[in-house]
Amino acid sequence: MAEDLRLDSVIGIGGGVPNGLLLHPDGSTLIYPLGSTVIIRPKGDARRQEFLQGHTDKVACIAVSKSGRYLASGQVTHMGFNADIIIWDFETRQMVHRMALHKVKVQALCFSHDDRYLASLGGEDDGNLVVWNVELGQAICGSPTANDFVLTVQFFHNDSTRLVTGGNYNLNVWEFDEANRKVRPAECHLGLQKRVCQSMVVDERDEFVYVGTKTGDVLQVSLGPKLFKQSGPKPFIGQGVSCLIQLPGGDTLVAGGGDGSITLLRAATLKAACSLQLNGGAVTSVVLSEGPARDGSFLLYAGTARCNVYLVRFDARDNKLTSTQVQSCHHEKITDVCFPANYGDVFATCSLNEIRIWHAAECRELLRIQVSAKMPDVECLCIAFMEDGKSVISGWSDGKIRAFGPQSGKLLYTITDAHVAGVTAIVGTSDSTKIVSGGKEGQVRVWRIGQESQTLISSMKEHKGPVNAIQVRRNDSEAVSASSDGSCIIWDLARFVRNNSLFASTFFKAILYHPDESQLLTTGTDRKITYWDAYDGQVIRNIEGSKSAEINALAISADGEAVASGGADKEVKLWGYDEGHCFAVGRGHSGAVLKVKISPDLRKVVSVGEEGAILIWDYISPRSLSAPRD
Template sequence: MDDETQNILQLELKAVIGFNGCVPSGLRLHPDKKHLIYPLGNIVMLKGIEDGKQEFLRHSDNVSCISVSKSGSYIASGHISLRGFKAPVIIWNFAERTIYAELFFHTAKVEGVAFSPSDKYLVSLGGIDNNSIVLWNLETKEYICGSPASACSAGFCLTVRYSNSDDNIFTSAGSGTLRVWQLDVARRKIIPTECKTGKLTRIVKCIEISEDDRYMFCGTTSGDILKINMATKILNQHGPIKAKYNMGVNVLKMESGKLLVGSGSGILALCSSDDLKTIRQVQLEKGVTSIDGSKEGKLLFVGTEGAQMYRLNFDDLEAELISTGHVGAVNDIAIPLGTSELFATCSVEDIRVWRVGMPTELLRIKVPNMICNCLDFMTDGNSIISAWNDGKIRVFGPKSGRLMLTINNAHKMGGTAIAGTRDCKKIVSGGGDGEVCVWELLPHTHRLLAIMKKHEALVSCIKIRSDDKECVTASAGGTCIIWDLECFDSLQSVIASTFFKTVCYHPDEHQIVTSGTDKKITYWHVYDGSSIREREGSQSGAINSLDITKDGNHFVTGGDDRLLRVWDYLQGSITHTSMPHAASITCTRICSKNCILISGSADGGIWLWKFPHPLASS
């Protein structure tokens, strides 16, 4: 692969769909009011509000926290690392989109970061493995001082927040700790003062400070808010007393003298900062985790743990959904035959149908508390077939999302692979138990035609020949089997020391191509199962997905090294590669017109690329 890199071109990225809404206060509006800043996997995304242009600031591991300086000159972000390894804080120069400084102190995780009001200092908070607070000098990029975040060994800190006007004061809170810190510059020390809350014992998840720095508001897991006098460090009041926020208070934001509250149940409320009484509220889908806005324009941007972004008007809290995404890994992608305008994806709890051009979500098919492992469009485009972890096969209408058919108890250990025949009369499915089942579709019902049992482990992929007479299945047990779909017996098998992740027929159907955990791409003869060619497909990690063009001239691979590669089939060489995804690539698909390449990843991200080898006729 190294000898060929000089001839490899870069894939053109069209758009990325995705947002990690579980990062506390992860969605930020830049002070220029032209960019949204948010995390996806190991990337801090910068997205133009007007033009939708996306830019990337990349960590080596998943981003855990984000802060933007008051001037907008800097962005700070931390990430989650392996236990025992350093987790740096990276400070980015916003104008240049470059690293300004990397600050190393914390291990395993950076829990929070906050800039001082004049951009003079940065405070960082370590995770539970290293729950310390550290102050950094932004000009010299050096450590000033640090301290344990909590006086109690059993306590731990969850959040930090700087004063709005004083570079020498910041606050922190969590379980068993609620502190106001004073910086002593001459002695290079930060001195904490514990806040007094009387008999109230709370776990604080978030902090907001009033614009005049008189009060600190603390959102708790109990669903109420503590109002602390910053001068006396004494509890001023708390509320609401009766109608507490279900599932706790995740985020607080002061706006025009009032307090915005985001709860774990999806309530976004506008409250009086004086008595904490609710003025108005709106119900959003999933827990609210981020609130940011433009004070002059009274425009709010809200993020939820359901990977959704909303734009709201401050005056009436009328919500407009501007972005959606998957919460969990994208398990599969399907593109209807003969189109490059639509595609479907599946993940935790749902199947989604998207329009390519915008890109926007057109339809969501939800099955609560279930995971859709795989899906496909039937050739006529009239149904979406899908296999789920509860062992059921579900067939849905692609426009309405209506459940058209359920096959109960299709696979004891969950459905893991599925494909439909070209004549739309049969479904072939595979499960975690290694069984391959053939189902006949009848008007308003179904019939089991055969159970084929030669695989010893999970069936990871199924592809059917164009004449519907044969199919090939790949297995975690290191076997690929070609089956006769008329007599339901095996015709040929290939064996390798790998977990086969995927298999594809070449369009001439004399060869199959496989990939898996051995990082190899292998061509095999269908007739006798012999190996024809083997290529190193990745230098690190499994190749999880492989798809081949309709003309058979090119194929694409993606895997744990986070890179997409486009290959010339005959030469066995790479023609194009991508910039790294934000997480492991789980699935890839090329539309039948060779216009669009779509890839999904373990962080829920969906990446759309211009396919570099269009069909000669297109």
């Protein structure tokens, strides 16, 4: 029986989740989702993380109760299936209830002020409002929300029987009758205002609801007569108001804009007092960290759609907002990860438009390398450190090979038109004088890297599909390439001809040498991990790597005793090399695992996935099947 692989730390944040960055009522703990995991950590220490794991797919919404006792999270799932809501006990970090009524997606969650009830909204494919008993984990009542979809829900501050929902051209106040198990809507009259309601906040006295709209203004609506009162600011906030909070005292609203702005509004007039522009796309979350002080100054945390977190300070004396970035990660799928040779303290990852280098122990970004802003859609598909550690080489979707200084991030050289359709695999030789690259068109090319020039030595074309992985022998005599055409070819790097071939009914996704180079390992869409003799190309062993999904990545430990795999089943698995058994499984990704690496010092396993998460696991040495159990 495989044991659980312990998740040590996670780099990233689910920046696209509306209001996904929360501050616990204790004032010192941040809560946010990443993929299918909910992360809890102290405000000032990104390294001390705790994980709530129970969702089977990406977390779509999250809420914390007013007392801080409960945490609720809702997920997305496949079309036609129920999407789960999980209620967690915050103190014990244990799951209290798992509830499932909504289809496909849970859009939004909100606790009542006394923690007795939880309101949940289904997504566009569901369209229902459900009120739950938090203590029992049971649905009390539900109702279709509107003719069009609804995006946000808020309980009143002082009345647990009333709540507000807003969405696509609808804003309703609901009366909740627990005795008769009914919830009844009353429409708010907005006059000529036709708005998509994206975010909202109810004031402390339950007199008004402030609604952030896709148009870019904030509506003030009286909750008693349910009438529109006023709107602002002018000019509108660019690309809509994606999140909205009201500061204690009720005088100030903070609006996060789809254009990346944070705007302070005076609640009485809805006029803008000041604003600040952040980098990283739409501001999807704003939460008060400290204050307001006597002079009106305060601190905020702001999260953006591109997975950046900022600490924003408002200085009342200068009437000015300033920001400091405190957390960042890739915001698109991560296509590759690599360690320098014989060094496990840092690793590099690549994604759309960028490469980042990380400190493994501190989960801290050391360097960010971004290509020109003129090419916003160019994707880095593969990376590797040269053996001498003097450069990071990378292959890009625009067909270029780019090399950067690993400490300065300076562009050292560019090989243009390296592969017509994109560079999909890259590796350096052990003497750091050559690069072997593979392309989407199926070619394998060898490049000589000099101080002043980079020249093509040979172009080898036998593959009929994309080259997904390349490995080179330590003595630089041979290279092996794996392709989606169902073949792996062993190339002679002196004569630049084929020495041998391996064939299977699969799209090969990964290939690697055992450290003693006597055997090769491959994997792919057939879900098998296959051992091959490196000299005659014969199959030695087949292992079923997954029961349900293709395997995308393989890595082998420096001592050759363990193999790590990752694939579309979202699991990271460790296998004993000699006995071929799975002895540890890590679950935490909400998308396919695209690459996995074991650190050279045998301390960590790093996996990256389609959801943009970097997960760092504690490495476990393989236990023999014949070893006695503790």
